[in-house]
Amino acid sequence: MPLEEYKRKRRFAETPEPPGKVEKKSQHRFVVQKHRATRLHYDFRLEMDGVLKSWAVPKGPSLDPADKRLAMQVEDHPVSYFDFEGIIPEGNYGAGTVMVWDTGTWQPLGDEHAMLNKGDLKFHRPGSKGTEWLLIKKQDEYAVPGFNIEQYDTSVLTGRTMREIGGDKASAEWESDRPASRGKAKAPWLADTLAKLDREKRKKASTTKEAAAAGVKKNEKTKAITTAKNSVRNPEATTEKRNSPASSLSSVLEGLQGAVKRPMPTAIHPMLATSVDKPFDSPEWLFEIKWDGYRAVCFLENGKSRLVSRNQNDLTGQFSELQSLPKLIKAQTAVLDGEIVALDEQGRPSFSLMQQRTGIRQGNRHTAARRDVPIMYYVFDLLYLEGYDLRRVSLEQRKEVLAQIATSGDLLRYSDHYPGQGIALFEAAKQKGLEGILAKRRTSCYEERRTREWLKIKITHTIDCVIGGYTDPEGSRQYFGSIVLGLYDKKDHLIHIGQAGTGFNQSRLKEIYQLLKSLETDRNPFYGPVDARNVHWVKPELVAEIKFSEWTHETADGGLKLRAPVFLGLREDKDPKECVFDQ
Known part of the structure; x- marks a missing residue:
């Protein structure tokens, strides 16, 4: 049946979408x-054969023939479903x-x-022709170079915006990156962050709306769409075969x-990124959140998934719940690149929770894995x-296809991007205590x-810490290995928060070592356990400024610690x- 797949995917007792039926006549x-679903897109539907033949268009139609x-x-x-x-x-x-x-x-x-079978569907609205998977505007009197689809953000039926249709902020804004609702692992902060950037972008676009829209009537924005090329529709085949997503995907x-x-x-x-110091804005780049977890390439084949680390280690057994990933990807065979992350109570990625999940801690010490940490x-x-x-297709096109085949759920999330505005995303990520952002050239191939x-x-933080000791040097290093750091709690106890062994040159090592030796004592200044070996205690009189990436999570064998x-x-x-602690 033509609507069998439509009905199978929906629970009509819970959704206002119409159950529908195949009509006897088509009005063309x-x-x-x-x-605005998993990510913003446009659905293009043609009434034909008693149904609406449908295509998802990530970027929407355009009046620019160059698009x-x-x-x-x-x-x-x-x-x-038409209205x-x-x-x-x-x-x-x-x-x-x-x-x-x-x-x-x-x-x-x-x-x-016949035209669909041939791969070149032409249809008439004044000056137009059209296709299955490439939407190309014909060069005619309705062409608008540089057409900006975001200038048109109201319904042709009701005149309402997406916000007004949604009825509230949460339903109207872009929420493509909301982590799954798994207990406390919710992250509305990221949706809000991207929504703010989205609003800023629309605001800028609205300032030039009148000039860009001059002479263009809104009801002309689709009538001049063309579709051109490679339809896989076969009128001789069965309905099921004609509507096969695999066939369409192949085309x-x-x-x-x-x-x-x-x-x-x-x-x-x-593919690995190169570190740079400062964020930037550029229309040639896409910007993403840097997820702080385990990089993993996922191979999907024959209904099974295989996860491999950046060092070619097999991770499949460590994350057995991800064996269900094939059910969330609309494909039989695929290779994906992504990050396995553990989320904290606010839905933010936490590397320290990942270490607790796998049982690997700093210094290569192994502890019991915590399988209760969701990933x-x-x-x-x-x-x-x-x-x-x-791999030789441009990044932006790879991500467009990926967004269409990935089904977000408890175990899988499509990591969306924001074009052009790296500085704003960096500041938002900094406010939320994230590791940083990635900038990817939108035309880049996969190397x-x-x-x-x-x-x-990367985003770093600084804090002033008390030096309570130092460790012995290892290898060819002289003077000391690292300084042992602490902060005072509300009871005036000095609590160990980690060691810093980098940031010193040879002369600085010697200078700090002489200060430490003069303060050396037999008394441990810390309250509670100190997770360090071969420590020489010093009187807690020196203060060091420390740069670090994040706070780790409190664990059974110690308190909060500095990462990096x-x-x-x-x-x-x-x-x-x-x-x-509260500086």
């Missing part, structure tokens, strides 16, 4: 619906806000089924520049899909090495008693 109408729009065929929708506008509730397929963005009628310029992959048909690779060395796989790249190697096509901008501490210098202007 079209509708474009703006849909080519990737589209992914999805299941047929009932004709009654559906509202909210699909959380927990349902396609959850999010839906707007009727544009409507109209179309007339095929010939036999529509999309064939048309991607750089895609090569070849067997699936058995090993991938992840998820943030997927951010697609390297291979259904017989096609995509199995460290490259400057991907950049990482680096010595910056001595603070002679600060009293050790001022070095408290």
Whole structure:
């Protein structure tokens, strides 16, 4: 049945979407619906054969002939879906806000089924022709170079914005990166952050709306769409075969520049980013959150997943719950790149929780693994899909396809990006205590090495700590190995928070060592356990400024610790008693 897949995916007792039926007549109408679901996209639907033939268009239609729009065929929708506008509730397929963005009628310029079978569907609205998976605007009087789709953000039926249709901030804003609702592992902060950036971007666009929209009528924005190329529709085949997502996907992959048909690779060395000091803005780059976990390439084949680390170690057994990943990817064979992360109570990635989950701690000491720490796989790249190697396809196109095949759930999240505005995303990530952000050139191919096509901008923090001891040097190092650090709690107890062994040059090592030797004592100044070996205690009189990446989580064998501490210098202007946790 043409609507069997549509009905299978929906629980009509919970969603306001219409159950629908196959109509006897088709009126040759079209509708474009703006849909904020897992990520923002547009759904392009043509009324044909008693249903709405449907394609998901990540970037939406354009009036600029220079634009080519990737589209992914999805299941047929009932004709009654034509004027559906509202909210699909959380927990349902396609959850999010839906707007009727544009409507109209179309007339095929010939036999529509024959044209689809040939791969070149042409239809008439004044000056237009059209395709299955590439949407290309014809060069005519309606062409608008530099067309900005974000200038049109109201419904053609009701005049409402997405926010007004959603009825509240949470349902109206972009929430593509919300972690799964797993107990306390919720993260509305990231949705809010990206929503703010989204609003800023729309605000900037609105300032030039009148000039850009001059002479363009809103009801013309879809009538001049063309579709051109490589339809896999076969009118002789069964309905099920004609509507096969795999067939449609194959036609999309064939048309991607750089895609090569070849067997699936058995090993991938992840592409690595180069560190830079400062964030930047550029329309040529995409910016993402840097997830702090275990990098893992996922091989999906025959309904099974295999996870491999950046050092080619098999991680599959350590994260057995991720064996269900094939159910969340709409493909038979695929190679994904992503990060396995553990989330804290606020839904933020925590490397220290990952260490507790795997039982690996700093200094290569092994402790019992905590299987109760929930993890998820943030997927951010697609390297291979259904017989096609995509490593030479541009990053932006790889991510467009990835967004269409990934189904977010408790164990899988599509890691979205924000184009152009690296500084704003960096500041937002800094406020939330994240590790940093990544900048990726939007045209970059996937290179199995460290490259400057991907950049990482890490966020660091500084804190003033009391020096309570030092450790013996190892190897060729002279004077001492690291300084042992502490902070005072509310009971005036000096609590150990870690060691800093980097940030010293040879002369600085000697200088600090002489100060430490003069303060050496037999008395341990710390209260509670000290997680360090071969420690020489000193009187707690020196204050060091320390740079670090994050606080680790409190564990059974110790309190909070600094991650990646680096010595910056001595603070002679600060009293050790001022070095408290709440600085």
